[in-house]
Amino acid sequence: MELNPDFTWQNSPIFVGSLAETLGPWLKEQSYSQILVLTDTNTYVHCLPSLKDLLPYPFHTIQIPAGEQHKNLETCAQIWQQLLHYKLDRKSLLINLGGGVIGDMGGFCAATWKRGIHFIQVPTTLLAMTDAAIGGKTGIDFQGIKNTIGVFQTPAAVFADPAFLNTLPNREFISGLAEVLKHGFIGDPELLSNFANLQPAVLRSLPWPQILIQSIAVKVRVVTEDPKENGLRMLLNYGHTIGHALESYFLETNTPLTHGEAIAIGMICETPAPHHTQVTQLLAPFFPKVPIPKETYNSLWQLMQQDKKNSSGAVRLAIPDELPYTMKVLDITEPQLGNLLQKYAVTEF
Numbered sequence: 431m432e433l434n435p436d437f438t439w440q441n442s443p444i445f446v447g448s449l450a451e452t453l454g455p456w457l458k459e460q461s462y463s464q465i466l467v468l469t470d471t472n473t474y475v476h477c478l479p480s481l482k483d484l485l486p487y488p489f490h491t492i493q494i495p496a497g498e499q500h501k502n503l504e505t506c507a508q509i510w511q512q513l514l515h516y517k518l519d520r521k522s523l524l525i526n527l528g529g530g531v532i533g534d535m536g537g538f539c540a541a542t543w544k545r546g547i548h549f550i551q552v553p554t555t556l557l558a559m560t561d562a563a564i565g566g567k568t569g570i571d572f573q574g575i576k577n578t579i580g581v582f583q584t585p586a587a588v589f590a591d592p593a594f595l596n597t598l599p600n601r602e603f604i605s606g607l608a609e610v611l612k613h614g615f616i617g618d619p620e621l622l623s624n625f626a627n628l629q630p631a632v633l634r635s636l637p638w639p640q641i642l643i644q645s646i647a648v649k650v651r652v653v654t655e656d657p658k659e660n661g662l663r664m665l666l667n668y669g670h671t672i673g674h675a676l677e678s679y680f681l682e683t684n685t686p687l688t689h690g691e692a693i694a695i696g697m698i699c700e701t702p703a704p705h706h707t708q709v710t711q712l713l714a715p716f717f718p719k720v721p722i723p724k725e726t727y728n729s730l731w732q733l734m735q736q737d738k739k740n741s742s743g744a745v746r747l748a749i750p751d752e753l754p755y756t757m758k759v760l761d762i763t764e765p766q767l768g769n770l771l772q773k774y775a776v777t778e779f
């Protein structure tokens with residue numbers, strides 16, 4: 431059977447569809463010495479069973495605790511420990527079976543193990559299928575700051591099977607929706623039309639295989655034109671400067687936000703007047719207002735100082751100019767950040 435990827439990025443195929451028809455045949459064409467599957471406690475239960483039977487030779491499994499709070503050096507050390515234990519040589523393959531946390535951290539561990547072994551991304555969340563698994567960014571959080579340590583490394587292949595969405599909890603599904611809508615805002619009005627006036631209750635019954643293709647297409651287009659984020663790739667940071675600060679801040683509280691929840695707030699804050707209503711109307715049904723007390727503004731500002739886009743001490747936002755397709759950068763001060771957060775607080779939805 432001829433294997434036709436839906437996309438190719440940096441010579442590496444991206445497949446959308448059943449693993450039995452994509453990953454299974456693809457693996458048969460490879461010659462790895464052994465396979466190690468990285469899972470978290472949830473993907474071990476919900477996703478590993480449908481992958482196991484497709485692995486053509488002996489394999490081992492690693493299971494790590496689920497959640498962003500484990501995307502750190504300590505967990506990497508546990509993973510490297512297992513790679514050592516199973517004697518992974520440079521002909522081995524690491525399969526990252528999970529959401530963006532597993533993909534980012536497993537990709538980083540593989541990229542640095544013996545100066546780099548092959549890994550494939552098998553994303554199991556909407557967020558990872560549509561965004562995190564594509565584009566070669568790997569990494570971990572360090573001292574509470576998002577994605578501070580990491581490398582660019584292209585996976586050997588990506589396999590997005592929409593069937594995994596069936597077991598995804600609602601809150602995680604909606605988290606991924608934020609990135610899908612982001613792709614719509616920055617690059618595909620037709621993609622957005624799937625969500626106009628949509629009741630959250632029918633979200634899961636949309637044609638997801640098709641929406642995944644539309645959403646991945648935007649990401650692939652952007653990362654093809656600008657793989658190392660020198661310009662256009664900034665588009666993908668829409669909502670993320672304020673969003674990452676919120677995500678880091680709330681991670682330390684009793685009420686953490688998902689990545690998507692944080693960047694949905696970020697997008698509402700970072701969108702200037704001409705597009706503000708459209709963006710807010712599409713996000714509002716899925717992302718109810720989160721109270722952000724004024725006392726937190728300074729902590730958020732401090733967190734934003736660490737953002738990788740900044741230069742010369744200012745905090746740099748990538749904000750929509752002409753949506754879709756163009757963004758511009760804006761350097762802001764602490765009082766201006768306060769104004770943007772205030773704007774979110776007073777917007778009615």
Ligand SMILES: NC(=O)c1ccc[n+]([C@@H]2O[C@H](COP(=O)([O-])OP(=O)(O)OC[C@H]3O[C@@H](n4cnc5c(N)ncnc54)[C@H](O)[C@@H]3O)[C@@H](O)[C@H]2O)c1
Pocket residue numbers: 470471472473476477496497498501528529530531532534554555556557558561562563564565566567568576577594595596597598599602605606689690
């Ligand atoms: N590399 C990139 O370009 C990029 C882009 C966007 C986001 N990210 C990163 O991705 C991460 C967020 O990813 P995420 O939202 O997938 O989080 P996640 O990996 O924590 O997954 C969310 C939750 O869903 C569970 N889960 C995963 N698949 C499941 C399934 N099929 N059924 C049941 N439960 C399942 C997980 O165990 C976890 O509890 C963040 O760390 C973010 O920084 C990276």
Ligand SMILES: [Zn+2]
Pocket residue numbers: 561609670689693
């Ligand atoms: Zn994101």
